[in-house]
Amino acid sequence: MAENATPDRLVSQGPSEDDVVAALDSLDARPETNLIGALQEVQDRFGYLPSPALEAMSERSGIPLSRIYGVVTFYAQFYTEPRGRHTILCCRGTACHVKGAGRVLEAVERELGIEEGESTPDLMFYLETVACLGTCFLAPVIMIDNEYFGMLTPQKVAAILQNFRAERQ
Amino acid sequence: MTRLDSIDALEKLRGDLAAQEGAGVVVRVCSTGCRALGALSVCEALEREIARRALGSKARVVRAGCHGLCAGAVAVVVDPQGIFYQGVTTEDAPEIVEETVVGGRIVERLCWSLDGEAVPLKHDIPFYKHQTRLVLRNCGVVDPASLEDAIAHGAYSAAAQALSDMRPEQVIEEVLASGLRGRGGAGFPTGRKWQFARAAEGEPKYIICNADEGDPGAFMDRALLEGDPHLIIEGMIIGAYAIGAKKGFIYVRAEYPIAIQHTKAALEQAREAGLLGESILGTGFDLDIEMRVGAGAFVCGEETALIASIEGKRGMPRSRPPFPASFGLYGKPTNINNVETWANVPRIIEEGSEAYAKVGTEGSKGTKIFALAGKVRNTGLVEVPMGATLRQIVFDIGGGIPDDREFRAAQMGGPSGGCVPADYLDLPIDYDSVKQVGAIMGSGGLIVMDDSTCMVDIARFFTDFVQSESCGKCVPCRVGTRRMLEILTRICNGEGEIGDVERLDRLGKMVLATSLCGLGQTAPNPALSTIRYFQHEYDSHINERRCPAGACQALIGYRILEDTCTGCGVCLKACPVGAISGEKKQPHSISASVCIKCGACHEKCRFDAIVVE
Ligand SMILES: Cc1cc2nc3c(=O)[nH]c(=O)nc-3n(C[C@H](O)[C@H](O)[C@H](O)COP(=O)(O)O)c2cc1C
Numbered sequence: 001m002a003e004n005a006t007p008d009r010l011v012s013q014g015p016s017e018d019d020v021v022a023a024l025d026s027l028d029a030r031p032e033t034n035l036i037g038a039l040q041e042v043q044d045r046f047g048y049l050p051s052p053a054l055e056a057m058s059e060r061s062g063i064p065l066s067r068i069y070g071v072v073t074f075y076a077q078f079y080t081e082p083r084g085r086h087t088i089l090c091c092r093g094t095a096c097h098v099k100g101a102g103r104v105l106e107a108v109e110r111e112l113g114i115e116e117g118e119s120t121p122d123l124m125f126y127l128e129t130v131a132c133l134g135t136c137f138l139a140p141v142i143m144i145d146n147e148y149f150g151m152l153t154p155q156k157v158a159a160i161l162q163n164f165r166a167e168r169q
Numbered sequence: 170m171t172r173l174d175s176i177d178a179l180e181k182l183r184g185d186l187a188a189q190e191g192a193g194v195v196v197r198v199c200s201t202g203c204r205a206l207g208a209l210s211v212c213e214a215l216e217r218e219i220a221r222r223a224l225g226s227k228a229r230v231v232r233a234g235c236h237g238l239c240a241g242a243v244a245v246v247v248d249p250q251g252i253f254y255q256g257v258t259t260e261d262a263p264e265i266v267e268e269t270v271v272g273g274r275i276v277e278r279l280c281w282s283l284d285g286e287a288v289p290l291k292h293d294i295p296f297y298k299h300q301t302r303l304v305l306r307n308c309g310v311v312d313p314a315s316l317e318d319a320i321a322h323g324a325y326s327a328a329a330q331a332l333s334d335m336r337p338e339q340v341i342e343e344v345l346a347s348g349l350r351g352r353g354g355a356g357f358p359t360g361r362k363w364q365f366a367r368a369a370e371g372e373p374k375y376i377i378c379n380a381d382e383g384d385p386g387a388f389m390d391r392a393l394l395e396g397d398p399h400l401i402i403e404g405m406i407i408g409a410y411a412i413g414a415k416k417g418f419i420y421v422r423a424e425y426p427i428a429i430q431h432t433k434a435a436l437e438q439a440r441e442a443g444l445l446g447e448s449i450l451g452t453g454f455d456l457d458i459e460m461r462v463g464a465g466a467f468v469c470g471e472e473t474a475l476i477a478s479i480e481g482k483r484g485m486p487r488s489r490p491p492f493p494a495s496f497g498l499y500g501k502p503t504n505i506n507n508v509e510t511w512a513n514v515p516r517i518i519e520e521g522s523e524a525y526a527k528v529g530t531e532g533s534k535g536t537k538i539f540a541l542a543g544k545v546r547n548t549g550l551v552e553v554p555m556g557a558t559l560r561q562i563v564f565d566i567g568g569g570i571p572d573d574r575e576f577r578a579a580q581m582g583g584p585s586g587g588c589v590p591a592d593y594l595d596l597p598i599d600y601d602s603v604k605q606v607g608a609i610m611g612s613g614g615l616i617v618m619d620d621s622t623c624m625v626d627i628a629r630f631f632t633d634f635v636q637s638e639s640c641g642k643c644v645p646c647r648v649g650t651r652r653m654l655e656i657l658t659r660i661c662n663g664e665g666e667i668g669d670v671e672r673l674d675r676l677g678k679m680v681l682a683t684s685l686c687g688l689g690q691t692a693p694n695p696a697l698s699t700i701r702y703f704q705h706e707y708d709s710h711i712n713e714r715r716c717p718a719g720a721c722q723a724l725i726g727y728r729i730l731e732d733t734c735t736g737c738g739v740c741l742k743a744c745p746v747g748a749i750s751g752e753k754k755q756p757h758s759i760s761a762s763v764c765i766k767c768g769a770c771h772e773k774c775r776f777d778a779i780v781v782e
């Protein structure tokens with residue numbers, strides 16, 4: 001998952017009509033043959049799936065809006081609300097679990113003051129858990145955007161998040 | 170790359186590449202799994218050093234895939250000698266170049282060590298010595314970003330052979346005779362599945378590579394796609410030819426960014442070189458393969474759900490029959506195999522089914538890749554013949570349990586599997602034997618648990634997982650797993666009731682028998698298998714309100730041993746909630762009412778003065 005592209009303006013007002021048109025004009029995947037791919041592209045652009053974009057997609061493709069929403073709400077990685085710019089994926093997989101992933105997640109939640117599925121008020125971070133990052137040899141693992149952090153302890157996590165924030169301010 | 174319009178052109182290119190491949194030193198850095206620990210900077214540092222010393226004509230760095238011994242990240246192999254270095258950082262680059270690349274000498278401090286002795290060569294390290302790396306043979310060797318490098322290492326020769334010398338039926342017969350069974354979990358004979366798809370009426374036919382790898386603790390498919398993507402594409406070409414498909418899909422989960430990147434690049438290269446598209450290698454056979462990325466649903470690993478997802482629908486499974494072989498993608502005959510299954514195919518064609526079937530057991534042929542993780546020293550990717558024992562995998566290859574703890578169980582098969590206890594360490598592992606002991610081979614995740622792992626908590630963990638991943642379509646799975654989770658949660662919280670184990674057992678068997686798809690039909694396995702082997706742990710939780718492993722947070726507390734505490738104050742600083750108090754140099758204490766049991770103090774204490782009880 002790339003860094004979310006949510007510009008601050010979008011958060012308060014949502015995308016403009018032009019933004020939506022531009023996004024749909026530039027799709028590689030056609031919703032008719034690859035709905036999930038098309039939704040992924042829209043989400044890569046806005047950081048989430050704004051409802052005007054879904055409505056426009058439905059209109060253009062002829063796919064009923066209800067079906068599009070059905071798909072969007074089924075998959076964990078589609079979001080209908082703006083999220084923090086950097087996605088933190090906390091692994092809750094088996095290997096991570098037996099090596100203390102629960103405490104790592106608690107530490108992230110404590111450090112950021114949010115729970116799984118929420119964004120920080122400054123929209124810096126969005127926190128989510130995943131089933132396994134396929135990096136079990138580094139358990140417990142978290143991923144921030146596309147970067148892995150492994151062999152974590154609650155202390156290390158706090159330091160990583162503080163550094164991450166400091167580097168970007 | 171120029172288009173290869175005939176098999177001769179492919180073989181000529183292979184010959185030219187072999188002639189170019191001089192005698193230089195090749196430094197192969199794992200640039201995929203090890204990326205998490207800075208492998209890319211290590212590559213850059215090595216390249217800088219080689220350039221600075223103008224060694225460009227004598228040495229090169231390959232950004233290879235996973236070497237397997239992930240515990241040794243960042244792992245580097247220097248060829249042709251086959252020297253294995255572990256824990257490599259950017260600072261080690263000058264020394265590796267000076268000593269090994271230029272001088273041909275060994276940097277001992279970076280070597281694997283056995284009883285204090287350095288073991289410099291990869292094939293002497295016990296982790297590798299006890300493996301049979303056939304499917305993984307080029308993983309960690311080839312540059313996954315380069316089609317030329319793959320071809321130089323033999324890629325697409327089996328596909329060329331199948332397309333030119335064999336009829337589709339012959340290919341299927343060969344795969345059937347090899348005894349290959351699906352590596353995605355259920356172990357269905359691959360050749361049979363191909364036969365069904367070939368015989369099925371309807372056009373066009375499709376093939377799919379299932380790279381959803383949703384089982385937590387499994388990373389075999391990830392490593393294969395990242396480290397040797399052309400092997401999978403080659404397997405798919407052979408399969409498509411055999412069943413008569415012209416279109417294929419690779420469905421990769423979104424959590425694998427490197428696998429997505431490498432697969433996409435490999436597909437593009439293959440297309441450009443005429444290895445995909447119209448008239449592959451001039452043989453008149455057409456196939457294109459498209460990649461699709463998942464959107465975060467475990468159940469989409471199930472074949473009918475995966476097909477629904479490619480069709481742009483909610484990823485809900487449907488009941489079978491009809492099987493995808495007759496009614497699959499867009500209602501057409503479809504053959505779906507797992508990544509590792511596809512990866513086995515080229516070797517069967519190349520070496521013949523007879524040679525292939527020499528490895529393995531009576532009912533399970535070939536090798537199996539396991540992702541070894543959890544409480545084991547040498548975490549990583551392991552490939553062994555079917556029929557190897559858990560003891561060989563966990564102890565001979567895995568190096569045993571760290572911190573001198575005791576082996577408790579191995580969790581096999583992820584959320585559909587079970588926990589295999591120490592009694593079965595010498596059981597030869599194949600599809601059938603594992604099933605008999607209440608687990609499943611599954612995709613190959615193997616998580617080792619020691620005596621600090623609570624088996625009730627593990628059952629609760631998996632039930633929580635399947636409960637939240639249940640798609641909700643059928644009642645037994647949607648409601649049954651929820652009720653099971655409630656019971657397990659209250660047991661872990663010390664609120665278990667007499668009769669809960671029996672209730673769980675009954676409920677589990679009901680969910681198992683009545684669910685719609687494989688998710689629900691196997692969801693109770695973790696609970697049932699832990700009840701079968703570790704019922705005494707359930708009893709301790711329920712009758713004594715005690716967690717013998719010291720893992721269930723509600724049933725434990727932390728206490729500072731007054732006599733051992735030196736009053737250093739480290740725990741006091743580590744505590745995130747200020748539950749610890751004490752004067753410097755005086756024994757400290759923990760306030761139980763403030764403590765959130767995060768374990769930070771326990772982890773930080775250098776004097777073992779904090780105990781869990
Ligand atoms: C809940 C569930 C999840 C599954 N997840 C996967 C998976 O991640 N990868 C996979 O290859 N097969 C998975 N399977 C098995 C597939 O349904 C299917 O059997 C497999 O892809 C067939 O390939 P094979 O014959 O090569 O093993 C899953 C099955 C179920 C019921």
Ligand code: FES
Nearest residue numbers: 091093096133136
């Ligand atoms: S279990 Fe956490 S990365 Fe696999």
